[in-house]
Amino acid sequence: MDLRPASARPGEQQVTTADAFRDVYGTSPDGTWAAPGRVNLIGEHTDYNDGFVMPFALPHTAIASVARRDDGLLRLHSGQAEGGVVEVRLDGEPAKGWAAYPAGVVWALRDAGHAVGGADIHYDSTVPTGAGLSSSAALEIVTALALNDLYDLGLQRWQLARLCQRAENVYVGAPTGIMDQTASACCTAGHALYLDTRDLSQHQIPFDLAARGLRLLVVDTQVKHAHSEGEYGKRRRGCEDAAAALGVDALRDVPYEGLDEALARLEDEEQRRLVRHVVTEDQRVERVVALLEADDVRAIGPVLTEGHTSLRDDFRVSCPELDLVVATANDAGALGARMTGGGFGGSAIILVDDASADKIADAVTAAFASGGFREPRVFVAVPSAGAVRLE
Numbered sequence: 001m002d003l004r005p006a007s008a009r010p011g012e013q014q015v016t017t018a019d020a021f022r023d024v025y026g027t028s029p030d031g032t033w034a035a036p037g038r039v040n041l042i043g044e045h046t047d048y049n050d051g052f053v054m055p056f057a058l059p060h061t062a063i064a065s066v067a068r069r070d071d072g073l074l075r076l077h078s079g080q081a082e083g084g085v086v087e088v089r090l091d092g093e094p095a096k097g098w099a100a101y102p103a104g105v106v107w108a109l110r111d112a113g114h115a116v117g118g119a120d121i122h123y124d125s126t127v128p129t130g131a132g133l134s135s136s137a138a139l140e141i142v143t144a145l146a147l148n149d150l151y152d153l154g155l156q157r158w159q160l161a162r163l164c165q166r167a168e169n170v171y172v173g174a175p176t177g178i179m180d181q182t183a184s185a186c187c188t189a190g191h192a193l194y195l196d197t198r199d200l201s202q203h204q205i206p207f208d209l210a211a212r213g214l215r216l217l218v219v220d221t222q223v224k225h226a227h228s229e230g231e232y233g234k235r236r237r238g239c240e241d242a243a244a245a246l247g248v249d250a251l252r253d254v255p256y257e258g259l260d261e262a263l264a265r266l267e268d269e270e271q272r273r274l275v276r277h278v279v280t281e282d283q284r285v286e287r288v289v290a291l292l293e294a295d296d297v298r299a300i301g302p303v304l305t306e307g308h309t310s311l312r313d314d315f316r317v318s319c320p321e322l323d324l325v326v327a328t329a330n331d332a333g334a335l336g337a338r339m340t341g342g343g344f345g346g347s348a349i350i351l352v353d354d355a356s357a358d359k360i361a362d363a364v365t366a367a368f369a370s371g372g373f374r375e376p377r378v379f380v381a382v383p384s385a386g387a388v389r390l391e
């Protein structure tokens with residue numbers, strides 16, 4: 001099994017996006033930008049509760065070569081999507097499918113009063129789609145960063161993240177939080193991003209696993225998730241209803257020390273489960289930050305596994321494949337493991353000692369084979385850079 005990060009393999013993710021742009025549009029782009037996917041270390045389903053998250057950027061990126069145009073036309077082409085160039089008139093019908101993400105970004109910028117007149121864009125992405133690794137946020141952020149530069153908008157990265165979230169919520173119709181866009185825009189290499197999603201204050205926490213003889217494996221279960229479908233929105237509404245029932249603005253305002261008292265005030269068992277997950281998950285983020293700051297990286301393993309149990313039993317967003325990864329990895333000697341991202345499929349992360357990485361990855365693959373599941377894709381996640389202009 002090849003455990004090197006995908007982008008470290010020869011021949012992958014070369015900066016040929018500009019050449020592909022020339023092939024598609026017959027002219028040269030004004031520039032090329034990249035934005036990464038992410039893994040969330042801890043803090044799941046807390047971002048739309050004004051809580052805490054701790055993602056880091058993957059080496060896998062969406063790359064966009066872009067030329068400005070000012071005639072109200074947006075032309076979009078992707079090396080990963082069938083169907084050729086998608087043309088979107090900025091005053092016409094909304095885009096559908098994958099093109100809705102970048103078209104939504106242009107809509108959100110213009111709706112906020114920024115004079116974006118159109119663009120020709122070619123995308124290439126190595127972020128796996130539907131794997132819970134934020135391929136859509138990467139597509140949004142790379143588009144926003146490029147247009148911010150080309151149209152001299154002067155927006156800061158957190159502002160781009162907010163606009164991209166709005167694109168996803170309003171234009172695409174997926175009620176997601178702010179974590180993925182902020183991760184793609186603001187992460188830095190070698191760090192996890194400790195983010196307060198209420199005021200967007202950020203701390204870059206050093207997260208150098210290699211120096212500690214550790215690795216973080218990502219297991220893409222190959223079970224596709226889709227956030228615009230019902231379950232994610234149901235959880236979000238459930239959390240908002242529970243916050244209203246408790247008389248707080250958001251579940252972030254329920255203190256960990258006051259959890260039992262808050263639970264006793266809720267009649268609805270489902271609301272109690274949602275509240276228990278969110279409040280304990282915010283506390284797990286705080287614990288992981290404290291452990292990393294104390295340079296006790298190994299000790300975060302059990303906190304990750306606790307997070308998985310809470311997502312499985314209280315928040316109920318796991319699935320058999322994700323549970324199998326976590327159980328198998330922990331049985332095979334992992335320090336800890338959990339699902340990452342929205343759930344209902346997608347990916348899990350496993351914290352392992354260097355020496356046991358291969359053995360644990362093989363155990364997971366074997367367990368999938370004997371469970372009759374599709375072969376998972378396993379790779380090492382190295383905390384990488386956020387969005388950047390390449391040329």
Ligand code: GAF
Nearest residue numbers: 044045176177178179341342
């Ligand atoms: C998805 C969403 F896009 C994020 O905003 C976040 O809610 C996550 O699920 C769960 O933590 O990735």
